[in-house]
Amino acid sequence: MDGQRPVTTGERLTVGQVAERFGVTVRTLHHYDHVGLLRPSERSAGGYRLYTEEDLLRLRHVVVYRRLGLPLERIEELLAAEEPGAVLAHLRRQRESVLSRLAELADLVTAIDRALEKEMTGIDLTPQERRELFGEGFSDEYAAEAERRWGDTDAWEQSRRRTAGYDAEDWRRIAAETAAINQRFVEALRAGLPATSAEAMDAAEAARRQIHDRFYDLSPEFHRALGDMYVADPRFTSTYEDLAPGLAQYVRDAIHANADRAAG
Template identity: 45%
Template sequence: MSYSVGQVAGYAGVTVRTLHHYDKAGLLSPSERSPAGYRLYSDADLARLQQILFYRELGFPLEQIAAILADPDASALDHLRERHRRLNDEIARLHRLVEVAERAMEVQETGVRLTPEERFEVFGDVAFDLSYATDAHLKWGASEGHARAMARAAAHTKEDWRRLMAEAAEWRGRLLDAYDAGAAPDSDLVAGLAEEHRQHITRWFTPCPPETHCRIADDYVEDARAFALVVPAAQQRPGLAVFLREAVHANARRKAGPR
């Protein structure tokens, strides 16, 4: 059976121009001609085209494909092994580039300009989830407070982060003690802890009025990734995020005073 250039292009998912190029390069010339002189491809031509496209998909240049097809039994396996090695090298290189890109995104999205080793040393179990950082940037990126927080975070030194995290850990310990002791979220003790948290954000990142603090605390309940920045997963208790949110809202009501 014979096929026109247009039919072959449609079957193979290539352009007519590509087939003409393969013909000109001597890689795939149609075996037949119609009475009117048009190119016609045979079933054997289609099988050869399938081989060509297979090697092209693997990244072989046309010259090398021509050499393989000229003597497939003698050279195809060696060529494939070499291409396999090069592809693995390229995959490893791309993995390294992905890691570099992820670190760059983390810097941009979280504002934490530390090496991975420094991050582990300073943050320990508190992990910056890049997906949350990206979502937060999309959610809050237009706000002045978010921009200021990112700028402040980017300016922090390793020692700043060490002090910040030590302060947060000490506060977190007292929050957990209050929760474990059954303190009410609107008690003086717990509302005071909420106020300390608000001041912590103001001191290290951006001014945090009570209404903004409430929105941040709401996020702790709605998104586990956000709460993990405050209390690592290993230290969390059931209902703790809701407890902190209620404490923050209780503190905000105190700040607002009687209506």
């Protein structure tokens, strides 16, 4: 894979060396070891785990499959398949799937660019443009409902005042921040890390801080209510489920764990 140095025949690497070379965390490698997906074949005289050339080849396959979004259980099944062509056939199917997603993403980028050209401040988007930007789940009734539910709150007014001054570049940064935070949640979920892990809680804190800094004051305790809404309202739930199955509940649980951590 890109950026990875070739493995020398007979080479033995420690957990830290493997993490650095493959761009994964030590915690992830320990988790793969714990669930039996990738266990180091050897130990040093001091008892440290050592990965062999065969172990690293297996890890290369695991990394590829994880980037394709496969759950760990499915990866283990594929790697255990006796048929030599099973892995190749699956990779070909995944390649077609990725190409299809690339086409969809290209259309989404076009829709986002069109919205950004309107600078997203002071200029209303048409219903069709909003659907292109936010997905088929968007509706004018949904936006009106949000204003009815929260329009008389301090948070709504504070958010309205802040966003009124945002220009296209501000919204571009916010969109990038949101995508990066969501990707952190997805990676933690797909790595099999619990919602109480440092990675998941740190992503939840980043999500809280973004709302706090960009829109309205948001305490960790208030953030719990938002997390509950992500699983209580199907429209919010679908936003996360479209990124990864089970992500809405995972984000909610990470938000609660982060609030517990903040409370000491």
